[in-house]
Amino acid sequence: MKRDAGEPVDRSAAWICSIRDRLLSWYAENGRDLPWRGEGDPYRVLLSEMMLVQTTVAAVIPYFARFLERFPDVRSLAEAPESDVLKAWEGLGYYRRARQLHEAARVIVARHAGVIPADAEAVRALPGVGRYMAGAILSFAFDRPEPIVEANTQRVLARLLAWEEDLKTSRSRERLWEAAGRLVPPEGAGRFNQALMDLGATVCTPRAPACLICPLSTLCEARRRGIQDRLPVAAPRKPPLAVAEACVLAEKKGELLVVRRRESGLWAGFWEFPTVHLEGADPAGRSFGEPVDLEEGVRRLTGVRVRVGPEVRALSYGVTKHKVLLRVHPAKAVSGSPRPGPGLSDARWIPPAELPTLTLGAPARKLARWIAEDPKRLEWPSQGR
DNA sequence: AATTCGGGGGC
DNA sequence: GCCCCAGAATT
Numbered sequence: 001m002k003r004d005a006g007e008p009v010d011r012s013a014a015w016i017c018s019i020r021d022r023l024l025s026w027y028a029e030n031g032r033d034l035p036w037r038g039e040g041d042p043y044r045v046l047l048s049e050m051m052l053v054q055t056t057v058a059a060v061i062p063y064f065a066r067f068l069e070r071f072p073d074v075r076s077l078a079e080a081p082e083s084d085v086l087k088a089w090e091g092l093g094y095y096r097r098a099r100q101l102h103e104a105a106r107v108i109v110a111r112h113a114g115v116i117p118a119d120a121e122a123v124r125a126l127p128g129v130g131r132y133m134a135g136a137i138l139s140f141a142f143d144r145p146e147p148i149v150e151a152n153t154q155r156v157l158a159r160l161l162a163w164e165e166d167l168k169t170s171r172s173r174e175r176l177w178e179a180a181g182r183l184v185p186p187e188g189a190g191r192f193n194q195a196l197m198d199l200g201a202t203v204c205t206p207r208a209p210a211c212l213i214c215p216l217s218t219l220c221e222a223r224r225r226g227i228q229d230r231l232p233v234a235a236p237r238k239p240p241l242a243v244a245e246a247c248v249l250a251e252k253k254g255e256l257l258v259v260r261r262r263e264s265g266l267w268a269g270f271w272e273f274p275t276v277h278l279e280g281a282d283p284a285g286r287s288f289g290e291p292v293d294l295e296e297g298v299r300r301l302t303g304v305r306v307r308v309g310p311e312v313r314a315l316s317y318g319v320t321k322h323k324v325l326l327r328v329h330p331a332k333a334v335s336g337s338p339r340p341g342p343g344l345s346d347a348r349w350i351p352p353a354e355l356p357t358l359t360l361g362a363p364a365r366k367l368a369r370w371i372a373e374d375p376k377r378l379e380w381p382s383q384g385r
Numbered sequence: 386a387a388t389t390c391g392g393g394g395g396c
Numbered sequence: 397g398c399c400c401c402a403g404a405a406t407t
Contacts, residue, residue: 052402059393060402093391100404130404150402170386197402206400207396237399266390283389319391362392 018219019160020185020192026215027195032057032202035064037194042116042141043074049133050101054094057201063092075114078105086269086359093362095268100128118142131177139189147180148193149173152200157183158232159204162221166235240323244278245286246294247326249371250306251378252333252349256371257304258358259338260346266319269345271358273367274298275326283322285343294329301341306331309380313370315363326363330378 034057036048047067051060067088071077077085082102089098104126108116116137117123124134131149138144149157154167157176165172185192203210209228211217222228250257250273260271266284276297277286288300294308309330316325338347350358352375355368371377 049402054390054401054403055392056394056401058395091392093393094403096390096404128404132403136402148402151400152402168386194402201402317392320389 015219016183019183019216022215022219023195023199024188024191027191027198030202031195031198035061037140040141040143040190042118042137044068045137045141046104046116047101049136050097050104050128051092053097053133055092059092063089073114074105074108074116077102078109078114083359090359091362091365095270097128103127104129116141118144120144120146136193139184139193141190143188143190145184145186145189147177147184148197149176149180150197152197152204153180153193155206155232156196156200156204156216159209159222159228160216160220162225162227162231164227164231164233167232168235238321240318240321241281241283243280243283243322243324245275245284245324245326246278246297246311246329247273247275247367248294248298248306248308248329248331249273249312249367249378250298250304250331250333255349255351256355256378257298257302257306257331257333257338258348258350258355259302259340259344262343262345267361269359270361270364272361272364274301274347276301278327281322283319283324288342295331298331299336301344302336302347303339303341304336304347305334307334312377312380315366317363324363328367330380 036044048060048064051063051067070088071080071085080102082099085098085102086095089095107126108114112122118138120134120138123129123137124131129137135146135148138146139148154176157163157179158167161175161179163172163175167173167176183192199214199216203214211220211223211228214220217223220228222231248257257274258271259274261267261269263269274297275286276288276292276294288297292300295306298304298306298308311327311329313328314325315328316323318324338349340347352371355372360368
């Protein structure tokens, strides 16, 4: 097979046609059977796309089924209270997406009579819908010839073109969108785009791409040069910032002290155990501006005076660019009644059995399970100061 | 162009 | 443990 020297690989009409043909044939036999595929219901597409932002297919599948049962159509979602939507989303992360989806549903009802528009401009104007998601909705649900570029397809495209520049640069993004736009066929765009994604997810994988079974291997410039294992190129990421925090599992008459975060920023409106910043970065805005010990911090946060016990466990988790070490202490209430302090919108005592009804972030949810497993974990040898 | 938004699965 | 993932909005 011969090509004119210096001609970009994707300028050849024959190359484009071959890719379309082979990819669609491959997809007919090897495409993934996912719950949101099939009838091309725009609501299912919108819902699944929102859930799939920076989230893996495996994690989304059970949420998708539950959410659809709870909110079967745009209207039921639009009419639901936000707290119900967030509860159905709990554990998926990026909770802004749930709020945006909720708002999008309301916009669709208010401005589009409850029907998801097939118009590029109108879809793009929905909250939470960017360039990728607009292309996905239009091509998957309406078979409009719109391109998509996301993690899977950009990897496939970068290899097909042997694109050796860091994918995050604006030049790279332009180049990949341009290539995607040229490749997407005038008809069957939905199948083509999903085929490209599936190929990236199952064959053209980040590490050890399975070129031997790839339908596009003979059309792939990276493969031809033998550099497929080194593509795509990504700039090294910065090391995470260290954070140290401490929280209390404060008990009084069998109830636990919980607080609700304010309606902005990280975990907006979520419930957690009273938590103070100890040192390092402060992603959750827990600092008081001066170092305080845990008992003083809890008093300022909740108005409740507590006696704090020894650390009973530590939790390490990542949040965006931070790595948090959370030290957990049991505590006993001494005096005072709960009222929300800085950064909080609520503070109250609740029976441990009711913890699952609150919307919790991952760390608090993990602790709630841990307590439920063995309520004795709230106790410690008291020395009676 | 950089940062802000989490969480889980896989290796 | 670390890496990665069907991005969008804001600055």
